[in-house]
Amino acid sequence: MALIIMAANGPVVKIRLRSQHRYYSSTSGAILIAIASVPGPWVILCTAVGVLGAKLITQREAMKISFNVAKDVHGAALAVLGAGLFGVGPVSLGAATDPSWVRLALGLTAGAICYAIVDDGLGNQVLAMATRTGWLQITLRDWDIKLVGRLTNLAVAVVAAQAIARDLRMLIALPPVLWALHLVARNMMRSRAERDDWRRLAQTIDELNVKDLADVLRSVATQAPKLFSADEVEVELPGDDGNSRLVRGSPGHFYDGTRASAPNPVATSVIEAPLEGHDGGHDLGVLRLRFSKAVKFRESEHYKLKALASALYTAIRNANAYAELQRVADEHAYAAAHDSLTGLPNRRQLLERAEAAFDNRTDQGMVALLLIDLNHFKEVNDTLGHQAGDKVLQAVATMLDRGARPGDLVARLGGDEFAVLLTGLPTPALAAHRAEALLSCLDRGIEVDGMRLTVEACGGIASAPGSGGVTELLRRADVAMYQAKRSGQRTATYEHARDTADIGRLMLGGELRRAVAEHEFVVDFQPIVDLGSGEVISAEALARWHHPEHGNLSPMQFLETVERSGQLPAFADAVLEQSLTAYGIWREAGFDLPVAVNVSPRSLLDETFPSAVLSRLAGHGVAADRLVLELTETLTISQLEVVERALSELRDAGVRLALDDFGTGVSSLSVLSRIPVHQLKIDREFVTAVETSSEAAAVIRSTVDLARSLHLTVVAEGVESEPQRHALWELGCVAGQGHLFARPMRSGRLLAALQRGSGGRPGALADVLHTAGSVVRMPHRRSPGHGRSSLPHLPA
Numbered sequence: 001m002a003l004i005i006m007a008a009n010g011p012v013v014k015i016r017l018r019s020q021h022r023y024y025s026s027t028s029g030a031i032l033i034a035i036a037s038v039p040g041p042w043v044i045l046c047t048a049v050g051v052l053g054a055k056l057i058t059q060r061e062a063m064k065i066s067f068n069v070a071k072d073v074h075g076a077a078l079a080v081l082g083a084g085l086f087g088v089g090p091v092s093l094g095a096a097t098d099p100s101w102v103r104l105a106l107g108l109t110a111g112a113i114c115y116a117i118v119d120d121g122l123g124n125q126v127l128a129m130a131t132r133t134g135w136l137q138i139t140l141r142d143w144d145i146k147l148v149g150r151l152t153n154l155a156v157a158v159v160a161a162q163a164i165a166r167d168l169r170m171l172i173a174l175p176p177v178l179w180a181l182h183l184v185a186r187n188m189m190r191s192r193a194e195r196d197d198w199r200r201l202a203q204t205i206d207e208l209n210v211k212d213l214a215d216v217l218r219s220v221a222t223q224a225p226k227l228f229s230a231d232e233v234e235v236e237l238p239g240d241d242g243n244s245r246l247v248r249g250s251p252g253h254f255y256d257g258t259r260a261s262a263p264n265p266v267a268t269s270v271i272e273a274p275l276e277g278h279d280g281g282h283d284l285g286v287l288r289l290r291f292s293k294a295v296k297f298r299e300s301e302h303y304k305l306k307a308l309a310s311a312l313y314t315a316i317r318n319a320n321a322y323a324e325l326q327r328v329a330d331e332h333a334y335a336a337a338h339d340s341l342t343g344l345p346n347r348r349q350l351l352e353r354a355e356a357a358f359d360n361r362t363d364q365g366m367v368a369l370l371l372i373d374l375n376h377f378k379e380v381n382d383t384l385g386h387q388a389g390d391k392v393l394q395a396v397a398t399m400l401d402r403g404a405r406p407g408d409l410v411a412r413l414g415g416d417e418f419a420v421l422l423t424g425l426p427t428p429a430l431a432a433h434r435a436e437a438l439l440s441c442l443d444r445g446i447e448v449d450g451m452r453l454t455v456e457a458c459g460g461i462a463s464a465p466g467s468g469g470v471t472e473l474l475r476r477a478d479v480a481m482y483q484a485k486r487s488g489q490r491t492a493t494y495e496h497a498r499d500t501a502d503i504g505r506l507m508l509g510g511e512l513r514r515a516v517a518e519h520e521f522v523v524d525f526q527p528i529v530d531l532g533s534g535e536v537i538s539a540e541a542l543a544r545w546h547h548p549e550h551g552n553l554s555p556m557q558f559l560e561t562v563e564r565s566g567q568l569p570a571f572a573d574a575v576l577e578q579s580l581t582a583y584g585i586w587r588e589a590g591f592d593l594p595v596a597v598n599v600s601p602r603s604l605l606d607e608t609f610p611s612a613v614l615s616r617l618a619g620h621g622v623a624a625d626r627l628v629l630e631l632t633e634t635l636t637i638s639q640l641e642v643v644e645r646a647l648s649e650l651r652d653a654g655v656r657l658a659l660d661d662f663g664t665g666v667s668s669l670s671v672l673s674r675i676p677v678h679q680l681k682i683d684r685e686f687v688t689a690v691e692t693s694s695e696a697a698a699v700i701r702s703t704v705d706l707a708r709s710l711h712l713t714v715v716a717e718g719v720e721s722e723p724q725r726h727a728l729w730e731l732g733c734v735a736g737q738g739h740l741f742a743r744p745m746r747s748g749r750l751l752a753a754l755q756r757g758s759g760g761r762p763g764a765l766a767d768v769l770h771t772a773g774s775v776v777r778m779p780h781r782r783s784p785g786h787g788r789s790s791l792p793h794l795p796a
Helices: 002-009 027-037 040-058 062-084 101-131 135-140 143-166 168-207 213-228 299-337 347-359 377-384 386-403 430-444 469-487 503-517 555-565 568-588 609-620 640-652 668-674 684-688 694-709 722-730 747-756
Strands: 013-017 020-024 232-237 245-250 253-258 269-275 285-291 366-374 409-414 417-425 446-448 451-453 457-463 491-493 521-530 536-547 551-553 595-598 627-632 656-662 679-682 713-717 735-737
Touching: 002 027, 002 040, 027 040, 027 062, 027 101, 027 143, 040 062, 062 101, 101 135, 101 143, 168 213, 168 299, 213 232, 213 245, 213 253, 213 285, 213 299, 269 299, 285 299, 299 347, 347 366, 347 409, 347 417, 347 469, 366 386, 366 430, 366 469, 377 386, 386 409, 386 417, 386 430, 386 446, 417 430, 430 457, 430 491, 430 694, 457 469, 469 491, 503 536, 503 555, 503 568, 521 568, 521 747, 536 555, 536 568, 555 568, 568 595, 568 609, 568 747, 609 627, 609 640, 640 656, 679 684, 679 694, 684 694, 684 713, 684 722, 694 713
Parallel strands: 457 491, 536 595, 595 627, 627 656, 656 679, 679 713, 713 735
Antiparallel strands: 013 020, 232 245, 232 285, 245 253, 269 285, 366 417, 366 457, 409 417, 446 451, 521 536, 521 735, 536 551
């Protein structure tokens, strides 16, 4: 029986797990036969002798021999106890027809289970510790084959026990039977292992079919250790700088970096395969399998390693090719959307971004476009050459890009033309301030080939139109830019009234003479109110064309046509005549309200205009200081010398001057230094946004501070609500006009409103903002010739 156990333990099936080997034998079947044939103590002794003899032949390590002998002896002892529970032993053997064979089968089954618990429990635990793998994972590996083997050993043991009970000579037949069982189990396990290995190889190769090289390397580094039962896998790819890239993977660890900075490998025994194609093409690197002990591969394993290396070679080549294609595609996409000289976005990207901004403008604020053209750039090319011109364009692009706010897009449209898409505007009026700040970045000049050049530019600003989309926005910005060039300004904001492309307005030109003769031009008046007391302190005259077909037209619709038609003097005289007439009516009723009249820049260029104004004042018996002429800031710097002469004559006569739409122009300080006005009027766009935009509030505050330092008064246009009134008052603004107080109306209706008053106070159109006596306003004391207040002293 000891020889039978030795024979069953000797010809084992060997399975490698990493650097360790697991042996599968028919020992359990031989031990079960021994339990049914000899007494229990002899079973344990025969097991010890038989296993020791087999291990001395197949193994050389004393520790492994001792462990295996002890494991099988403990397994045999527990199997004897398990079988003994059913009374199985040599005394129970009888004839083949003895019904005790059922009890024999049950007892040997219990013994087989007891042996399997010891064999798998101890054997798998030691293997799990040696390979740093979970015990359950090793136990479940090939569990079905191992179960079939143990059931086969049990069946053979039952049959053999019955046969031996009949004839002891049947023991001679046991070795061949056990050997046959061994061959069957070995073939089954090897076939299963080969099939599983090829399946895992196919899955691993499929996982390499990704586009990113990092994903390819990570996949092979994490899957190959399972495929080849290796302790560690690494892939080394040579680098252009001599420092190769190293990717290393093991259970629970991954490294992707350079060979120089890689940690020492945990395993030293290496099997490697070069990364080359099937045709022995270019070597891309090497795939290494690392083991903690020396491992000898079978021929099939070498073939699988070569197949994986070839697939990895192909995957790396594909990933590199895709990366190159992606790089080329990105370059083409970048080139299609960017200017090759400056690197800025080009017209295509500008239009796409503008279209996207149009779609989201309700969420991200308003959108405006600044179109920039460099002045005298052709002279740079003609004088210094195109190479110097290119350097100027590159420098301008850099300065504009640095000066732009986050979210804005700076683009080059071609030649010396640039564009900036301004986004997130709380109000369109702020676009002019952003444009001015952006163009001021060019003031410091640039240096080209050792020469210091001053860059001058002009810009046109257009807000997003209600219709026409991006194309219309670009057209309007272009119109505004040429308006800036013609007027000598740095920037100009698009105005529909000045757009000569409006065919409908051109049609009105032929009707102007009739309109003047038939007195179709009428004047409405909007009161200007003291924000604190609510009292009316003056009124602004607003011209309207009462057209017989088109109804009431605003100056935005006809003023430029009037200016170009030659009818401007007659139109201006009609407006001034009606304004002074209204003043006389109010004065007779007890309301001495100065009247403000808007003046066209072209009127200021007319040398006869000052004398015509003074003649009208004298004809109506109106003091000159009761007339306020409102000048548009964005237009008055054109031919400033001529304008200065006309304004000086009017100012010396006592006429007051106001600067309208202050803050929307680009040369405010220049205008104030050349034209000593008495009043500043804040544009309605800033007033609308004063509650929600800190930027608008800052503009108003700075305007008030500037006016205070220059002893000017400030009037806010477009006051629509009490919160706006309070906000303006807190910012220091003392006067305002807007729908909160009154809409523009004819002089008679305004007189009736003044007489009716508010809260029992004639001349007031709003309640008092502050409590009585809480505000004391001191009268201005200015030396003659410098007093510039356009409003009367307000009551304390």
